Amino acid sequence: MTNPTVSRRLFNILGPFFGLVLVIGLFSLSPTVRPYFLTGANFKIILTQTVIVAIGTLGMTMIIVSGGIDLSVGSVVALTSVVGAISLVKGFSPLVAIFFTLAVGAGIGLINGLVIGGLRMMPFIVTLGMMGVARGTAKWLSGSQTVDSPKTPIIDNLMALSEPTRLFPFPRGVWIVVGLAIVMALVMRETVFGRYIFAIGANEAAARLSGIRVQLQKVLIYTVGGLFFGLAGLMQLSRLTLGDPTAAIGLELDIIAAVVIGGASLSGGTGSILGSMIGALIMAVLRNGSNQMGWPTYMQEIIIGVVIIFAVALDKLRR
Amino acid sequence: MPKFLQHLVLVGLSIAALLTVRGAESYTIAVIPKGTTHEFWKSIHAGAIKAQRELTGQGTKVEIIWKGPLREDDRDQQIQVVENFMARHVSAIVLAPLDSQALVNPVHNAILAKVPVVVMDSDLKSDEYVSFVATDNYKGGQLAGEQMGKLLGGKGNVILLRYAVGSASTEARENGFLDVLKGKYPNIKIISSDQHAGATRESAYQTSQNILNRFGREVNGVFCPCEPPTIAMTKALRDIGLAGGKVKMIGFDAGSQSVLDMKNGDVQALAVQNPMLMGYLGVTTAVKHLRGEKVEKRIDTGVALVTPENMNEPEIKDLLYPPFDKYLK
Numbered sequence: 001m002t003n004p005t006v007s008r009r010l011f012n013i014l015g016p017f018f019g020l021v022l023v024i025g026l027f028s029l030s031p032t033v034r035p036y037f038l039t040g041a042n043f044k045i046i047l048t049q050t051v052i053v054a055i056g057t058l059g060m061t062m063i064i065v066s067g068g069i070d071l072s073v074g075s076v077v078a079l080t081s082v083v084g085a086i087s088l089v090k091g092f093s094p095l096v097a098i099f100f101t102l103a104v105g106a107g108i109g110l111i112n113g114l115v116i117g118g119l120r121m122m123p124f125i126v127t128l129g130m131m132g133v134a135r136g137t138a139k140w141l142s143g144s145q146t147v148d149s150p151k152t153p154i155i156d157n158l159m160a161l162s163e164p165t166r167l168f169p170f171p172r173g174v175w176i177v178v179g180l181a182i183v184m185a186l187v188m189r190e191t192v193f194g195r196y197i198f199a200i201g202a203n204e205a206a207a208r209l210s211g212i213r214v215q216l217q218k219v220l221i222y223t224v225g226g227l228f229f230g231l232a233g234l235m236q237l238s239r240l241t242l243g244d245p246t247a248a249i250g251l252e253l254d255i256i257a258a259v260v261i262g263g264a265s266l267s268g269g270t271g272s273i274l275g276s277m278i279g280a281l282i283m284a285v286l287r288n289g290s291n292q293m294g295w296p297t298y299m300q301e302i303i304i305g306v307v308i309i310f311a312v313a314l315d316k317l318r319r
Numbered sequence: 320m321p322k323f324l325q326h327l328v329l330v331g332l333s334i335a336a337l338l339t340v341r342g343a344e345s346y347t348i349a350v351i352p353k354g355t356t357h358e359f360w361k362s363i364h365a366g367a368i369k370a371q372r373e374l375t376g377q378g379t380k381v382e383i384i385w386k387g388p389l390r391e392d393d394r395d396q397q398i399q400v401v402e403n404f405m406a407r408h409v410s411a412i413v414l415a416p417l418d419s420q421a422l423v424n425p426v427h428n429a430i431l432a433k434v435p436v437v438v439m440d441s442d443l444k445s446d447e448y449v450s451f452v453a454t455d456n457y458k459g460g461q462l463a464g465e466q467m468g469k470l471l472g473g474k475g476n477v478i479l480l481r482y483a484v485g486s487a488s489t490e491a492r493e494n495g496f497l498d499v500l501k502g503k504y505p506n507i508k509i510i511s512s513d514q515h516a517g518a519t520r521e522s523a524y525q526t527s528q529n530i531l532n533r534f535g536r537e538v539n540g541v542f543c544p545c546e547p548p549t550i551a552m553t554k555a556l557r558d559i560g561l562a563g564g565k566v567k568m569i570g571f572d573a574g575s576q577s578v579l580d581m582k583n584g585d586v587q588a589l590a591v592q593n594p595m596l597m598g599y600l601g602v603t604t605a606v607k608h609l610r611g612e613k614v615e616k617r618i619d620t621g622v623a624l625v626t627p628e629n630m631n632e633p634e635i636k637d638l639l640y641p642p643f644d645k646y647l648k
Binding site: 026036049089146239241247250292301 | 379395399400404406640
């Protein structure tokens with residue numbers, strides 16, 4: 001009885017890993033690209049480019065496992081990056097600006113959660129609406145223009161590449177992702193809150209009948225998710241050194257794809273933080289590799305699309 | 320015998336020198352536009368290919384990697400492309416930055432990693448790049464101003480319809496235009512110069528109609544600093560029967576609609592940039608720098624004034640209808 005579940009769990013974890021190795025192997029085949037692709041310097045770049053999507057997937061994994069979805073991520077990232085930049089321009093200290101950025105993210109998550117939990121509405125529709133609301137607010141606050149943020153080392157250094165020819169040191173953002181991923185993996189597996197998320201996603205009615213306060217949990221899930229999206233916005237601000245109301249359009253789709261490639265099911269109940277992180281890495285490696293191979297942009301889009309479908313097909317097979 | 324040896328050594332050395340030169344003369348250059356669908360960027364691509372063919376003809380092997388951001392106008396995506404080519408150790412990068420600030424750090428890193436960067440089309444808030452290859456927009460505006468002065472015979476009422484708030488390139492054109500009129504043609508009165516057309520053709524059309532509604536009876540000439548307002552204003556003039564030369568219309572850039580409007584006599588002059596030359600000079604400047612030659616920090620790719628009289632000359636024709644077929648398959 002234990003054997004099949006152990007092997008299934010192993011397969012669940014190894015599946016995405018195998019995909020990552022496959023993708024890295026694919027680009028290593030080309031002799032002209034290999035000497036540059038398989039270098040510490042390049043992997044530092046890939047990791048840095050993964051940070052924003054990876055932080056997004058931390059929140060999104062939770063939401064998707066609970067059987068929900070959040071389409072407003074890209075807009076929230078843009079809005080919070082604008083909020084951060086404006087706070088800096090207005091002369092607030094960097095820590096206060098960081099607080100505002102995260103608070104706006106969490107606040108939007110709270111609103112999403114209250115509407116979804118309180119009014120029992122479809123997350124798809126609610127967050128689709130929020131996508132427009134947050135994007136519009138970002139444009140309104142910024143006057144539809146980018147907001148140049150003054151030099152603030154604490155924020156700028158989060159994502160700044162230093163020593164571009166070597167693997168270390170990593171930008172601080174990479175370490176933040178590693179740390180948060182470990183925390184979230186523990187939260188999902190070891191805490192009551194985490195087990196509730198799986199229970200709600202697997203069978204909401206059963207969860208309710210066994211005494212879980214489903215609506216309250218949903219408010220919590222979306223709020224924590226929003227907090228992560230605010231953090232992603234902070235990273236976006238750091239990377240661009242400006243707040244951009246048109247940034248990150250369609251980012252939520254990259255994030256959802258990463259979560260799904262990582263083995264989560266859109267119908268809820270399954271998924272893992274580790275898998276989602278690897279999913280995010282696979283997408284970044286694909287982009288990095290196809291840039292360096294000189295493949296045209298449309299090829300990249302097609303390949304990433306095929307990978308997503310392939311990953312979901314694999315998911316079907318292992319059930 | 321020693322003489323023979325000497326010769327042998329000399330021949331050997333020169334062959335070695337030749338070989339090393341040939342060996343070093345092979346470059347991979349990444350050309351990164353702001354987007355890939357607009358005709359303007361296709362012209363730049365064609366220019367880059369033209370440079371590649373010429374250099375290859377001269378014995379310098381050049382490979383061009385043409386790569387825009389995955390999502391057009393997405394700053395983060397363009398940063399990723401720059402970083403990925405930096406890691407790929409291309410010989411040089413030719414970049415049209417989507418943003419004058421957001422791309423500063425990536426360019427700084429590329430230069431740290433010993434990948435020189437030539438900036439084209441739009442400026443970057445940095446002085447680390449090799450050269451800035453772009454249209455001198457102020458000069459382009461001056462050219463349009465001169466033509467307006469000539470067309471109106473030095474007197475009349477002129478409208479300037481601005482493009483958008485915060486767009487540096489069009490503001491330079493607007494300033495060039497106004498400075499020439501104010502300095503050289505004191506009898507020309509600027510009756511409106513504070514209206515912005517906005518980025519879309521629809522908003523430009525509405526603004527044009529509103530301005531003409533107010534000033535339509537007194538206006539003698541109009542200048543628009545880029546393509547959307549040029550097309551919109553011409554249409555608005557046509558609507559109220561002032562097109563066809565009754566009001567002198569000068570525009571900027573050669574979109575296919577504007578060229579058609581000029582053929583029909585509704586546009587009297589177009590100041591036209593040379594994106595193909597921009598792509599060409601971007602690549603050749605990068606190669607010059609790689610060879611160790613000195614290059615200018617600022618290279619002007621010029622603006623030509625196209626009028627109904629000269630629009631059929633071969634040089635102008637190449638500007639209006641860039642020979643894509645010849646360079647892009």
